[in-house]
Structures are given as structure tokens and as C-alpha cells.
Amino acid sequence: MGGARKSSGYKDLSTSAIVWAGIGLVLLAVGMAIWLLRAYGGGTDAQKAQLEAIKTAGTIVVGTGGAAALWLAARRQQTSERVATQTDHDAAERRVTELYTKAVEQLGSDKAPVRLGGMYALERLAQNVPEQRQTIVNVLCAYLRMPYLPSTDGEADKTEVERRQQERHARLTAQRILAAHLDPGAAGRYWEDIDIDLTGATLLNLDFRGCRLRTAQFVEARFCGPTDFRQTRFDGEAWFDGTTFEEEADFESAEFAAAAWFRDDVEFAQTAWFNGARFRGPAGFNGTRFCSSAWFSDAEFAAATAFDWVEFRTQARFKGARFGGASAFSKTAFHRTAWFDQAKFARDAVFADAEFGEDARFIKAEFGRDVSFKNSRFKANAWFGEARFSEGAWFRETDFIGAANFDSAVFGVAAWFDAALFGGSASFGRTRFDGVAGFEKARVKLVVDLLEGSVWPAGVSVAEPFTEEEARVEGKTGRWGFLWS
Numbered sequence: 001m002g003g004a005r006k007s008s009g010y011k012d013l014s015t016s017a018i019v020w021a022g023i024g025l026v027l028l029a030v031g032m033a034i035w036l037l038r039a040y041g042g043g044t045d046a047q048k049a050q051l052e053a054i055k056t057a058g059t060i061v062v063g064t065g066g067a068a069a070l071w072l073a074a075r076r077q078q079t080s081e082r083v084a085t086q087t088d089h090d091a092a093e094r095r096v097t098e099l100y101t102k103a104v105e106q107l108g109s110d111k112a113p114v115r116l117g118g119m120y121a122l123e124r125l126a127q128n129v130p131e132q133r134q135t136i137v138n139v140l141c142a143y144l145r146m147p148y149l150p151s152t153d154g155e156a157d158k159t160e161v162e163r164r165q166q167e168r169h170a171r172l173t174a175q176r177i178l179a180a181h182l183d184p185g186a187a188g189r190y191w192e193d194i195d196i197d198l199t200g201a202t203l204l205n206l207d208f209r210g211c212r213l214r215t216a217q218f219v220e221a222r223f224c225g226p227t228d229f230r231q232t233r234f235d236g237e238a239w240f241d242g243t244t245f246e247e248e249a250d251f252e253s254a255e256f257a258a259a260a261w262f263r264d265d266v267e268f269a270q271t272a273w274f275n276g277a278r279f280r281g282p283a284g285f286n287g288t289r290f291c292s293s294a295w296f297s298d299a300e301f302a303a304a305t306a307f308d309w310v311e312f313r314t315q316a317r318f319k320g321a322r323f324g325g326a327s328a329f330s331k332t333a334f335h336r337t338a339w340f341d342q343a344k345f346a347r348d349a350v351f352a353d354a355e356f357g358e359d360a361r362f363i364k365a366e367f368g369r370d371v372s373f374k375n376s377r378f379k380a381n382a383w384f385g386e387a388r389f390s391e392g393a394w395f396r397e398t399d400f401i402g403a404a405n406f407d408s409a410v411f412g413v414a415a416w417f418d419a420a421l422f423g424g425s426a427s428f429g430r431t432r433f434d435g436v437a438g439f440e441k442a443r444v445k446l447v448v449d450l451l452e453g454s455v456w457p458a459g460v461s462v463a464e465p466f467t468e469e470e471a472r473v474e475g476k477t478g479r480w481g482f483l484w485s
Contacts, residue, residue: 096132099125107143112166116173119143123177126191133181133191140174144201150224171204182211195236208232218243229254237281240266251277262288274299282325285310296321297339307332318343329354340365351376359402362387373398381424384409395420406431407455417442421473422483425453433457442483443473460485 099121106118119140126136148171151164181191190212197217205225215236220243227249234256241264250273259281266288274296283305290312297319304325310332317339328350335357342364349371358380365387372394381402390412396419403424413435420442437457444451444462451462463482465471471479 096125096129100132100136104139107139112170115170119170119173119177123181126181127189130191134194137178137191137194137196140178141197141201144171144174144198144203148202150202150204168204171202175203175206179208179211182208182213184212185210193235203227213238222246223249226250231255233257234260237261242266245269245272249273253277256280256283260284265289267291268294271295279303279305282306289313290316293317298322301325301327312336312338315339323347323349326350333357334360337361345369345371348372356380356382359383364388367391367393370394378402378404381405388412389415392416400424400426403427411435411437414438417483419443421445421476421480422454423476425450427453427455428457428460429455431457437485439483439485443480444483445476446471446479446481456483457485 103118103121103125106114106121109115109118122136122139126133148167149164150168151161178196180186181189182194182196184190184192192212193214195215195217196213198221199217199219200221201218202222202224205227206223207228209228209230210232211229212233213235216234216238218238218240220241223243223245224247226247227245229249229251230253232251232254234254235258237258238256238260240260240262243262243266245266245268248270249268252273253276254274255278257280260279260283263284263286266285268288268290270292272290272292272294274294275298277296277299279299279301280303282303283301285305285307287309288307288311290310291314293314294312294316297317299318299321301322302324305323305327308328308330310329312332312334313336315336315338316334319339319341321340321343323343323345324347326348327345330350331353332351333355337358338356338360340360340362343362344366346368348369349367352372352374354373354376356376356378360378360381361383363383363385365384367387367389369390370392371389374394375397376395377399379401382400382404385405385407387406387409389410392414393411393416395415395417398417399421401421401423404422404426407427407429408431409428410432411434415433415436416438418438418440420439422442423445426444439460444454446462446464454462456462461484463484465479465481468479471481473480
């Protein structure tokens with residue numbers, strides 16, 4: 001648990017070394033005195049003067065020797081203090097190691113109260129020894145990653161039911177300890193710069209609301225009960241690939257400072273809330289299933305965003321969402337109403353091969369670069385009123401089964417409706433085309449009521465087919481005409 005002992009920078013002196021150094025100085029002084037008496041002890045004035053000078057020099061030497069003795073004593077004192085300090089440090093390290101080892105052993109107990117005691121002991125240790133916090137968080141995460149099956153209604157074995165209930169309580173405790181110390185608002189209790197690895201964990205009613213994490217691994221985790229990540233900040237990458245959210249999952253106003261991954265068969269069984277969430281890095285939801293409502297209203301996607309192959313089984317709400325990077329919704333299925341009203345796409349947006357089961361709403365949406373709905377299918381009404389297409393807009397081979405409304409829309413560089421199918425009424429009232437507009441090979445269903453209710457762009461008209469064979473469209477019923485421009 002402790003670090004390696006650091007060198008003091010110079011060699012410590014032993015007691016015997018200091019004693020022998022003192023004896024050497026005494027013998028040197030005695031020898032010098034005998035020599036002086038023999039050399040200058042004759043009594044003449046010249047010898048007396050020389051002897052007096054030597055006495056003065058001797059006094060200086062003795063003083064220097066005293067200073068040397070004091071220095072040796074100070075060195076000895078420092079050495080003693082360092083030894084004492086190192087001894088205390090080693091004792092503290094041993095104590096930390098003992099507490100840690102005992103607490104981890106308690107986590108392995110088959111008795112829930114003992115496991116709880118181990119968790120609280122680890123919590124106290126982490127609070128008092130900051131350098132051990134990440135290690136202790138790793139231990140708690142490892143505990144939560146251990147296999148666990150929640151209790152089910154009607155389970156016959158009462159002993160097994162009780163065991164699972166106790167384990168549930170232990171897991172909830174571990175989750176609460178993590179949440180309590182990952183909240184920046186917890187004065188004096190917040191553990192900063194912590195990584196979380198809950199890969200494959202079974203998590204119960206997880207509440208990380210307002211927490212701040214560095215990196216977060218939830219790959220293939222199972223979230224049982226409501227999950228709360230409201231206002232949570234992920235400073236590093238966040239992985240939720242392959243996870244299952246069995247009840248509501250709330251990420252409202254969460255902030256992802258780096259990449260956020262919700263790919264590879266992620267399933268939200270109930271409502272998913274991402275209103276006001278901020279994705280500063282890439283965001284991937286490829287292959288995700290939203291079995292209930294998905295709310296991304298006013299969410300901000302600053303970098304590339306992918307919703308390819310996603311299934312929205314009920315309503316999908318992206319009203320007011322902002323896409324700063326390229327966005328992709330290719331082959332995505334919107335079974336119910338899709339709301340993109342007032343959404344802003346700063347770069348390329350791709351909805352190619354997407355399918356809209358009910359109304360698709362893009363009213364007042366803004367597309368800053370190219371947008372493609374090529375080969376998409378609108379089974380109900382498609383609303384693009386007052387939308388702004390700054391560059392190219394591709395609706396080639398798009399199938400408008402219901403009404404297609406582009407009233408007051410503005411198309412910039414180009415608008416391509418080549419080979420599109422208009423099976424319902426179409427309205428381009430007050431639509432503005434500032435660049436090229438193409439309707440080559442576009443087809444219109446020849447139903448009187450629909451034709452009378454349609455408003456086509458200036459210079460575009462409906463033409464009857466010359467033969468009955470020309471009036472047919474593969475896979476469609478009724479007679480179909482052509483658009484001419």
C-alpha cells in the first residue's frame with residue numbers, strides 16, 4: 001500500500017564513528033601541545049612571541065574543533081529525527097495496509113453485516129488517506145461487478161430470497177458510498193478525479209445525480225429500477241455500450257466532456273430523458289433501441305453524432321436540439337412521431353434510408369450544410385414548414401406516403417426531389433428556391449382530392465401518363481402521374 005522509502009541524500013553517521021572522531025581530535029591536540037613546549041619553551045623573548053601567536057592560532061583551532069563537535073552533534077540529532085520520522089511513516093503505512101487487508105477480507109464474507117462493515121471501513125480509510133481513494137473505489141466497483149440476480153416475485157426458497165435481499169442491501173450501500181463521495185457539492189467528502197469501472201455490473205436504483213466522474217465504464221451493465229444521472233458530469237469518456245436500462249433512465253442536463261458511447265444493442269425499456277444534455281465530444285447511439293419515449297429536447301451535440309440503425313418505438317423528441325458536428329440517422333426507424341422542430345444542424349445531416357411511421361416534424365429546422373433524406377420513407381405526414389436548407393437538400397427517391405408540407409421553406413444551393421414519390425397532398429406554398437430545384441422522374445398519385453389540395457412550386461406541374469403501364473409504380477396501388485418542370 002505504501003511507497004518506496006526515499007533516500008535522505010547523505011550517509012547517516014553511527015555512534016562509534018562520532019566517538020572515534022572525538023578521540024582522534026583529543027590525541028591530535030595533546031601531540032600538538034607537547035611539540036609546542038619542546039620547540040618554544042626556552043624562555044627567550046622571540047620564543048615567547050612565537051608561542052603567544054601559536055596560542056592564538058590554537059585558540060582558533062580549538063574553537064573550530066568545538067564547532068565541528070557541534071556540527072557532529074547536530075548531524076546526529078537530524079539522523080535520529082529522520083529515523084524516528086521514517087519509523088512513524090512505516091508504522092502508518094503498515095497500519096493502512098492492515099486496515100485495507102482486513103476490510104477487503106470482510107467483503108468476501110458470506111454474512112451481509114460483515115460485508116457492510118468492510119465497506120464502511122474502506123470508506124473511512126479512503127476519507128482519511130486520499131492517495132488510497134482510487135484503489136478503494138476500484139474495490140467497491142469490483143464488488144458491484146460480481147454476479148447477482150435480483151429477487152423475483154413468487155420465489156419459493158425463502159433462504160435464497162433472504163440471501164438476495166441481504167445482498168441487495170449490501171449493493172445499495174456500496175452504490176450510496178460511491179455517490180456520496182463523487183458529488184462535488186459534498187463539502188469535505190468529495191473525492192475528485194475518480195475513474196469508475198462497472199462493466200457488466202448489476203446496478204439497483206442507481207442515483208448518481210450531480211456526481212462528477214473522470215472516466216466511466218458501464219459496458220454491458222444492467223440497470224434495474226430507475227436510473228438517475230441528472231446533471232452528472234463525465235470529464236473523460238463514458239462507455240454505456242451494450243447496457244440495458246430496465247426502467248426510466250434520466251440523463252437530463254448531464255454533461256459529457258469527452259466521447260459518450262451508447263452503442264451495440266443498448267436498450268432503454270422505458271422513457272429515456274436526455275433533455276438539455278451536453279455532448280462536448282463524439283456521441284454514438286448506433287443500434288440502440290428506445291422502447292418508450294426518447295427525449296432529447298434542447299440537447300447539444302458539439303461533435304459528430306451517430307444515431308444509425310436506431311429504433312425509436314414510440315415518440316422521439318429532438319425539438320430545439322443543436323448538432324454542431326456531422327449527424328447521422330441512416331436506416332433509423334421512427335415508429336411514432338419524430339419531433340425535430342427548431343432543431344439546428346450546423347454541418348452535414350444524413351437521414352438516408354430512414355423510416356418515419358407517423359408524423360415527421362422538421363418545422364423551422366435549420367440545416368447549415370448538406371442534408372440527405374435519400375430513399376427515406378414517410379408513412380404519415382412530413383412537415384418541413386419554414387425550414388431552412390442553406391446548401392444541398394436531397395430528397396431523391398424519397399417516398400412521401402402522407403402529406404408533404406414545405407410551406408415557406410427556403411432552399412439555398414440546391415433541392416433535389418428526383419424520383420421522389422408523392423402519395424398524398426403536397427404543399428410548396430411560398431417556398432423559395434434560391435438555387436437549383438430538380439423534380440426529374442418524380443411521381444404523383446392521381447387522386448382528385450389530393451391533386452386539388454396540392455400546391456406545387458412555380459414552373460412545376462402534374463402530367464398524365466401516356467399509357468396504363470406508365471401509370472403504374474412498382475409496389476404501389478392506383479394510377480401515378482409525373483411532375484414536369
